[in-house]
Amino acid sequence: MLHTFYKYQGTGNDFIMIDNRDNAFPKNNTKLVAKLCDRRFGIGADGLILLENGTGGDFSMVYYNSDGNQSTMCGNGGRCIVAFAKQLELIDAQTEFMAVDGMHVARINDDGTVSLQMKDVHNVTVYQNYVFLDTGSPHHVELVDNLDEFDVKRVGSQIRYSGMYGDAGSNVNFVSAVGTDKFSVRTYERGVEDETLSCGTGVTAVAIAMKVLGKTDSEMVKLQTPGGELEVSFLQDGQQFKEIYLTGPAAFVFKGEIKW
Numbered sequence: 067m068l069h070t071f072y073k074y075q076g077t078g079n080d081f082i083m084i085d086n087r088d089n090a091f092p093k094n095n096t097k098l099v100a101k102l103c104d105r106r107f108g109i110g111a112d113g114l115i116l117l118e119n120g121t122g123g124d125f126s127m128v129y130y131n132s133d134g135n136q137s138t139m140c141g142n143g144g145r146c147i148v149a150f151a152k153q154l155e156l157i158d159a160q161t162e163f164m165a166v167d168g169m170h171v172a173r174i175n176d177d178g179t180v181s182l183q184m185k186d187v188h189n190v191t192v193y194q195n196y197v198f199l200d201t202g203s204p205h206h207v208e209l210v211d212n213l214d215e216f217d218v219k220r221v222g223s224q225i226r227y228s229g230m231y232g233d234a235g236s237n238v239n240f241v242s243a244v245g246t247d248k249f250s251v252r253t254y255e256r257g258v259e260d261e262t263l264s265c266g267t268g269v270t271a272v273a274i275a276m277k278v279l280g281k282t283d284s285e286m287v288k289l290q291t292p293g294g295e296l297e298v299s300f301l302q303d304g305q306q307f308k309e310i311y312l313t314g315p316a317a318f319v320f321k322g323e324i325k326w
Contacts, residue, residue, distance in 0.1 A: 069326060071102075071109065073319040074150060076142035076180075078263025078293020080319070082109050083150045086116040086128070096134030098326055103132035109324060112255070112262050115143050117150060123162040123169055125151055131257025139167040139202025141266020141312045145180040148172045149316040167202045175313070184270050184310040190278050197275040201310070204236040205271035209281075213242040213250050218261040222254025239268045241276070247284035249276055251291050263293030266312050273298035274307050 069090075072083040082102055084091055092098060093116070102108045116128040127147050131137045144165060151157045152174060159174045172182040190199045196208040206225055210216055222238040230236075238254040251272050253265035269289035276282045277300075286299040296314035300307045 067325065068323040070321065070323055072150060072153070072321050073109065073111070074146040074316060075293075075319055076146050076264065076266065076316045077291055077296055077314055079142040079265060080111045081140075081143050081146050082111045082114040083147065084114070084116050085154060086118050087125075089118070091116055093128070096130075098134075099130045100132065100134035102324070102326070103130075103134070109322070112258050113137070113140060113143055115140075115147055115150075117147055117154070121164050123164050124157050125161075126164040127166075129166065131255075133257050133259065135257060136166075137203070137257050139165055139185070139267055141182060141184060141202065141268075141270055142264055142314070142316075143266070144170060144182045145172070145266065145312065145314065145316040148174065148180050148182065149318065153318060165202075178315065179313055180316045181311045181313040182266075184267070184312055187274055187307040187310065188305075190274060190305065190307075192278060197271075197278065198231075198236070199271050199274060201267045201270040201274070203267040204231065204234070205268055206231070206236045206238045207272050207275040208238070208240055209279075210240045210242060213240060213252060216240055216252065218252045218254050222261065223259070226254060226256055226259075237265065237268055239265070239272050241272050243276075243281060244290060247282050247286065248288040248290065249273075249281075251289050253291070261292075264291040264296065266296070266314075269296050270298050270310060270312050274300065274310075277302060277307075
């Protein structure tokens with residue numbers, strides 16, 4: 067039997083989208099998810115997202131990494147599912163939806179970008195050479211020189227599997243300053259186990275980490291990723307951050323059918 071899927075990308079972070087309001091997708095079949103995300107034997111994507119009936123919002127988001135396992139919040143995926151819900155005519159320009167880390171509000175802007183409110187951040191831990199915080203997913207943030215030539219996969223993997231973040235590991239972001247309110251970011255994502263072109267929760271973590279470290283005075287930070295530019299805005303209240311919004315493009319790529 068053929069099943070319909072949609073492909074979306076947000077600054078190069080790409081996702082398979084499936085309308086699962088009929089609960090037809092075999093959600094516990096991790097091998098199927100991994101196969102669909104495989105770039106040689108499947109559709110190819112950094113992750114797979116199910117849009118399901120809402121539990122207090124317009125819809126629910128279920129996110130899988132490309133290794134087939136359900137995972138924590140995905141910021142770019144959250145923006146893309148908002149655009150997908152619009153394509154399905156479930157929403158107009160404003161929405162509220164449930165994800166693994168709770169309820170999110172979002173809006174589709176006049177220029178087509180999507181602004182997604184992220185969870186509040188209550189704890190930012192500063193170490194000698196890096197910062198750790200959770201923006202819906204755990205993130206290690208580290209300033210480096212020569213970011214363009216940096217071996218993100220090798221060093222990111224070493225940190226992810228070092229044991230410093232337990233068995234679950236962490237996503238790892240490497241950062242260089244471009245200006246007083248702009249930073250370049252490259253991210254190693256757990257679950258993908260490689261560098262991705264962009265990571266929404268990652269750039270959110272970087273923006274907040276740079277504010278905590280005093281690398282920027284701005285509460286609106288631009289983040290340049292290999293896949294394009296994103297913007298993170300927030301309000302700082304002492305050591306806590308709220309009203310955090312991740313803004314950037316969320317583009318429909320194609321629609322297709324596949325047998326499983």
